[in-house]
Amino acid sequence: MIARTVVYDAGMLVALLRDSSAARLLHHGLRAAPHRPVVIGPVLAQAWRPDPKTLQSFSQYLKDCTVPQTRESASPMRGVSGVPAGCVACARTFTLDSYKRAGAMLAEA
Secondary structure, eight states, rough: OOOOOOOEOOOHHHHHTTTOOHHHHHHHGGSSSSEEEEOOOHHHHOOOOOOOHHOOOOHHHHHBBBBBTTTOOOOBBTTTSSSSSTTTTOOBBBBBBHHHHHHHHHHHH
């Protein structure tokens, strides 16, 4: 059996923020999957807003996801502490704050 990797787009993040029951059920169903859902950094920036509702909702959902190439994000694979050498998607070069700051600038624009 091939393990699938789910990649969230901005629509999924907005649905989670709006407490869509379908999005919430899909997200909670993925907790048993070996690979965490992936949120690409620019997508996080697109959906991120520095308001209390967004902060509370995102803290709830992002802990179950991985944001590739960020240092403080959870490992892409559950139960695996290290990442394969040379894996570009797993390299830790940015921070979540970088994408959050971009989202805050988008909110002001």
